[in-house]
Each structure stands twice: as structure tokens, then as C-alpha cells.
Amino acid sequence: RKVILEGLSSGNGQKVKDAMNKAQSVGYRVNKKVLSTLLAATAVGEGIMGLARTIAPPRKEFPHPEGWDKKTATELELQEFKEWKSFMHDWHTKEVTRAGQAAGMMAKIKELKIYKDEAAIYFPTFLDSRGRMYFRSTLTPQSNDAVKACLEFATGQPLGERGKFRLLVP
Numbered sequence: 001r002k003v004i005l006e007g008l009s010s011g012n013g014q015k016v017k018d019a020m021n022k023a024q025s026v027g028y029r030v031n032k033k034v035l036s037t038l039l040a041a042t043a044v045g046e047g048i049m050g051l052a053r054t055i056a057p058p059r060k061e062f063p064h065p066e067g068w069d070k071k072t073a074t075e076l077e078l079q080e081f082k083e084w085k086s087f088m089h090d091w092h093t094k095e096v097t098r099a100g101q102a103a104g105m106m107a108k109i110k111e112l113k114i115y116k117d118e119a120a121i122y123f124p125t126f127l128d129s130r131g132r133m134y135f136r137s138t139l140t141p142q143s144n145d146a147v148k149a150c151l152e153f154a155t156g157q158p159l160g161e162r163g164k165f166r167l168l169v170p
Contacts, residue, residue, distance in 0.1 A: 004131050020125045020133055027120030027154030028141070034150045035112050042109065051146060052101035057094075060087050108147050111138050120154035 007013055038051075047053035063080045064073075070081065115121050123135040135142055141151060159167060 004127055004129070007131070008127075016127070016131075016133075020127070023133065024122060024125045024135075027122055028151045029118060029120055029154045030112050030116040031150055031152045032116055035109075035116060038109065038112075038146055038150060042105065049146075052098050052105055054102045054106075056098070057091070059091060060084060105144075105146065108138055108143070112147070112150050115139070 008016060041049045041051055042054060045053060045055040063084050064077060068077070070078065073081065121139070123137045123140050125133050126136050127133055134140075139147055139151065141148055
């Protein structure tokens with residue numbers, strides 16, 4: 001942190017400050033049509049379009065009756081229990097990830113809804129400990145693809161010939 005602060009205080013620091021100010025002075029707005037599509041996709045709940053499922057996958061039922069005891073189990077029962085336990089371990093790991101991703105997306109959608117009628121929204125920038133610039137917000141042009149798709153420049157400009165070329169070149 002000290003190195004970054006010293007660097008910003010030096011003569012070259014002004015270039016970084018100018019870049020940060022330019023990045024955070026760009027206005028964005030929410031593309032309502034894309035937001036509508038995103039809302040419809042999340043409402044399905046099945047994880048379409050690369051989104052996390054909002055519906056949890058079914059759990060596997062415990063293979064033995066209530067009161068079952070491992071100490072008195074047969075080899076077959078122990079094998080069934082081992083398979084069930086392995087399945088549930090994998091299910092739980094995936095479920096925690098799915099639930100977190102779904103909750104994160106729903107929070108971002110909530111933010112998009114809040115700002116959908118704004119003419120322009122701006123994102124402040126900051127430098128991390130390595131000196132990399134990031135936007136400080138839930139909604140940013142650096143966010144996941146679904147959020148980036150919902151953002152567009154508040155004041156658009158025609159692409160021009162060079163822009164059309166860059167759009168077509170992979």
C-alpha cells in the first residue's frame with residue numbers, strides 16, 4: 001500500500017489518477033430489455049443461459065429406516081450407507097456453491113431494478129494492493145456476464161468503420 005501511495009504522489013501518479021477519473025466519469029444505464037430477459041431466465045429457475053439454478057436439486061433419501069445402527073449393519077447396508085454419504089457430501093458441496101451464486105445473482109438483479117430508470121449511473125474506482133484499478137460497486141462493467149449484459153453506455157456513439165472491424169475480429 002505504501003508503494004502505491006508513494007507512486008501516486010510521484011510525477012507519474014497523475015497519469016494513473018487521470019485514468020481512474022476518466023473510468024469513473026463514464027456514465028452507464030441499465031438496458032431494460034436485457035434486464036427483462038435476465039428476469040425471465042432466473043424465473044425459470046433451471047440455470048439457463050449460464051445462470052445458477054435457483055431451484056435446489058433433490059436430495060437423496062437416507063437408504064435405511066429410522067433407528068438404523070451402523071454397529072449392527074450388514075456389509076450391504078454399510079456399502080449403501082457409504083454410497084449415500086458420498087453422494088450427500090458431493091450434493092452439499094454443490095448446493096452451497098449453487099445457493100451462493102443464486103443469492104449473489106438475485107442481489108445484483110435487485111440493484112439493477114433499483115437503477116433501471118436512472119439516466120446515468122457512475123462507478124467509483126479504486127486501486128488494489130497491487131495497483132490494479134477496479135470499480136467499487138456490485139454493478140460494474142467488470143462484473144459477471146449477466147450484469148455486464150444489462151449495462152450500456154448512457155450516451156452511446158456509432159461504432160464507425162474501425163469499431164465495426166474490431167467487433168467482427170475475434
